Amino acid sequence: MTATPMTRTARLSDAGEIARLTTQLGYELTASHAADRLSRILPRMDQQFWVAEIDSSVVGWVHAARFEFVESGAFVVIGGLVVDKDQRRQGIGRALMQRAEEWTRQQGWSVVRLWSSVIRTEAHQFYERLGYKRVKTQHSFVKSLDGNSEDFKLFMPQV
Numbered sequence: 001m002t003a004t005p006m007t008r009t010a011r012l013s014d015a016g017e018i019a020r021l022t023t024q025l026g027y028e029l030t031a032s033h034a035a036d037r038l039s040r041i042l043p044r045m046d047q048q049f050w051v052a053e054i055d056s057s058v059v060g061w062v063h064a065a066r067f068e069f070v071e072s073g074a075f076v077v078i079g080g081l082v083v084d085k086d087q088r089r090q091g092i093g094r095a096l097m098q099r100a101e102e103w104t105r106q107q108g109w110s111v112v113r114l115w116s117s118v119i120r121t122e123a124h125q126f127y128e129r130l131g132y133k134r135v136k137t138q139h140s141f142v143k144s145l146d147g148n149s150e151d152f153k154l155f156m157p158q159v
């Protein structure tokens with residue numbers, strides 16, 4: 001493992017690099033769509049979006065969001081996490097997750113959750129290495145209120 005990578009809060013100007021990495025996560029995303037979404041996400045106090053940098057280049061991102069359900073109370077969800085395919089296994093994913101966990105603790109919350117597709121078997125090993133426990137298996141349901149089956153693709157990673 002190399003030195004701890006630098007992580008920082010994302011900026012709107014990172015949209016192009018975030019879009020590039022999101023494609024590696026399996027979701028086609030243009031820089032302008034990324035910028036549009038980030039412009040709403042970044043100002044929110046209940047969500048955080050960090051990037052990792054090496055030599056001033058963005059090499060990973062993580063998005064954390066707070067939820068509260070009546071059945072479980074408050075928790076933080078990892079909405080997405082990706083490290084550049086050429087920079088994996090150097091501690092970058094761990095550093096991004098540590099950032100999300102620190103924020104969770106600072107807010108006075110103690111649970112971080114995430115959902116990961118069954119096909120992402122390598123990511124599952126990563127999460128288990130970080131201490132995450134596999135607690136259940138689920139089916140994912142989506143309904144397009146426009147009856148547009150193209151909408152489903154937004155939730156189905158191409159991996």
Ligand SMILES: CC(C)(COP(=O)(O)OP(=O)(O)OC[C@H]1O[C@@H](n2cnc3c(N)ncnc32)[C@H](O)[C@@H]1OP(=O)(O)O)[C@@H](O)C(=O)NCCC(=O)NCCS
Binds near residue numbers: 091
């Ligand atoms: C999952 C992912 C974010 C991990 O990032 P990373 O920077 O490569 O992970 P790290 O180097 O920080 O690894 C942290 C620990 O997990 C382990 N680990 C990471 N990838 C692993 C793999 N493919 N298989 C087994 N263990 C793995 C490492 O060995 C390390 O343990 P150690 O520090 O005790 O040696 C990265 O592989 C990725 O972007 N994958 C594609 C996108 C994806 O699946 N995202 C998650 C969606 S739910």
